[in-house]
């Protein structure tokens with residue numbers, strides 16, 4: 403029993419790291435591709451569209467198998483963790499890119515024109531005026547994506563990454579118990595996603611309420 | 621002889637098939653204050669937006685302070701300006717919008733200091749000191765730390781004016797800066813413009829439906845209709861003895877709508 407639990411907890415560590423690394427990669431890629439999608443340069447735009455459509459149009463499973471089983475044939479040898487981070491990060495980055503694009507598009511033309519009248523350059527407009535306002539719009543859909551990503555990390559067990567799901571299977575094979583290990587990981591997944599959600603909600607309140615609403619005077 | 625600070629030479633502008641400006645030419649002298657009046661859709665906003673580089677022109681040329689605005693020289697030829705040229709040209713021009721266009725996520729003082737810090741490399745304490753002077757001038761020093769959403773329309777517009785002034789442009793463009801305001805808030809914004817007219821000698825272009833204010837504020841009034849100047853002259857002449865019948869009809873309609881001259 404204790405041994406089973408410690409096996410599963412080792413998986414928890416892997417799942418948490420995998421989630422954090424993939425989320426970070428997905429976030430970076432979301433902004434790169436989302437902004438690329440809005441670029442004035444048509445080559446950049448085309449590249450961003452190609453990436454987004456490709457990764458949304460092919461299965462995450464297949465992408466994971468490519469990263470782990472096919473890339474070695476092209477001379478890129480990845481550990482299970484690296485392959486999983488790559489597949490999850492790029493897959494969710496494609497969805498995140500659409501969130502970034504839609505949120506930036508939701509900022510009114512008057513804000514862009516205010517920036518032009520103040521002679522801010524393109525980077526300054528985004529950095530100081532547009533993105534800070536767009537972030538507030540991005541947070542809820544990003545929160546949903548983050549939770550979905552967490553739940554998807556379970557597929558990494560298919561390439562033998564010893565995450566929660568993999569370890570639960572291990573316990574099942576070793577002890578013959580099925581209900582207990584799977585009940586435990588179900589509770590753990592639920593706990594992490596609840597934790598993630600409340601983190602996002604906290605950020606929403608911070609950014610949303612305090613920035614554009616009147617500062618609550620002391 | 622002094623040279624015009626703005627030379628608009630035979631410009632045209634179309635939106636799709638609609639020709640909004642048609643072979644328009646205007647010279648504006650340094651320190652001159654111009655009022656642009658005319659019916660809705662006559663192209664007044666479009667002119668200001670073109671000067672602020674928010675719209676491209678289809679034909680003609682514009683010089684600001686002796687330099688091309690929408691064009692630049694390449695191998696002896698004038699070609700459409702690139703972003704770098706535009707950024708350089710924009711330094712001379714400031715604009716205040718009908719709907720203020722303040723940045724809602726930044727405090728009043730940060731709205732004002734943002735551009736001087738970013739575009740001119742002014743140190744933050746200096747930018748803030750200057751912003752406080754400007755806020756003092758527009759009567760809003762006590763709102764410096766507030767957020768735009770806490771302000772009335774008139775206060776927002778005064779902040780927007782201070783924000784544009786912080787970059788010390790040579791030419792200021794005002795596009796119906798009071799027409800989004802409740803009637804009782806118009807005066808406080810006009811009095812800031814009035815103060816600018818008496819205390820500075822900035823070149824200013826004012827699009828307005830406030831004929832009484834245009835009369836007192838402007839050195840010269842241009843009456844537009846359908847993208848062309850129908851009539852221009854001293855405020856006293858245009859408002860008291862308009863020559864063109866379209867000017868007469870327009871002023872009559874404005875007066876009937878309850879505006880004073």
Ligand SMILES: Nc1ncnc2c1ncn2[C@@H]1O[C@H](COP(=O)(O)OP(=O)(O)OP(=O)(O)O)[C@@H](O)[C@H]1O
Nearest residue numbers: 635636638640658659660661662663664665666667
């Ligand atoms: N982005 C645009 N796309 C298409 N048509 C436009 C655009 N901007 C302006 N127009 C048209 O150009 C014409 C002139 O518009 P403009 O805003 O310059 O008029 P205005 O004199 O400022 O009018 P108002 O007094 O109502 O503000 C109008 O017919 C308007 O519908």
Ligand SMILES: [Mg+2]
Nearest residue numbers: 664665666796
């Ligand atoms: Mg207008």
